[in-house]
Amino acid sequence: MGKDKLRRFAEIETFANVYQLDQAKPLKGKWAEQHFKNSNPVVLELACGKGEYSVNLARMFPDKNFIGIDYKGNRIWRGAKTGLEEGISNVAFLRIQIDHILDYFAKGEIAEIWITFPDPQPQDKREKKRLTFPAFLNRYKEILADGGSVHLKTDNDGLYAYTCAKVDELGLVCKRKTDALYASEFVDEVLSIKTHYEKIYLKSDKNINYIEFAFA
Incomplete structure (x- = not known):
């Protein structure tokens, strides 16, 4: 493990x-x-990486x-450090495997994901690792x-195609979907938040897919 990763792991222990x-x-x-010392709704960002969405949503x-x-603690270090430096008190970070999410949140505790x-996880044998696999959706x-x-x-x-198919198969409520987000009527200040990886994809003219769904 590189020195930067070790330093970041040590730092987040103190955050x-x-x-x-x-x-x-x-x-x-x-x-x-x-934690937040209020009664406001709680929103999760899963597989948050550097936490760009979490931090920007908290600002908004x-x-x-x-x-x-x-x-990956060395990734969430960036978002957590930004939150502390800017005094953004309504953002926090949790380093866990998403498989275990039910150990950390109660029934009905979360307003949005x-x-x-x-x-x-494109390989067929890794389907169960996809964050929209039915077992994750049940959680x-x-x-x-x-x-x-x-x-x-x-x-x-x-x-995106897999998720749309699961939403249909499971009878979930599709609220919005598009395979060309930035050419759609859905794009707004929230959907325009760009992560580190999204910026890379957009430079390569890659289309961005988006779906919002809920449980019936």
């Missing part, structure tokens, strides 16, 4: 806006009250709380409040 593994379990059902919506989730440019359904949406932004056409 008040970062929780790691079992450290966060006592907050289940109590994130708004105990001070009346909501945001938690970026990723397993964003999945931003996750690993598409999201458990923690989402009634009417809460899941948003997926991806450059991967295969993952």
Whole structure:
């Protein structure tokens, strides 16, 4: 492991806006009250990487709380450090495997979920690792409040098509979808937030796919 990664791992141990593994379990059902010290809605960004969406959403919506989730601490270091440096008190980060999300959030605790440019896991044998595989969707359904949406932004056409198919197969409610986000009527200041990876894809003229869906 490189020196920068080691330094970042050491730093996030001291960050008040970062929780790691079992450290966060006592907050289940109590994130708004105990960490954010308010009663505002809690929104998750899954596979958050450097946390660009979490940080930017927190800037835009001070009346909501945001938690970026990723397993790679050297990535979430960037978003967490920005949050601390700018005094953005309504953003936090959680370093866990998303498979275990039910250990950290209670039924109906989450208002909304964003999945931003996750690993598409394109090989058939890795289908169960896709963040819109039915087993993951069942977990999201458990923690989402009634009417809460899941948003997926991806450059991967295969993952987008797979997700659209699962939404249809499972009888979920598709609210919006497009395979050309920036040419669609849906684009706004929220959907225009660009992650590190999205900027790379756009430079290559890659289309950006987007779907918003909810559980019936």
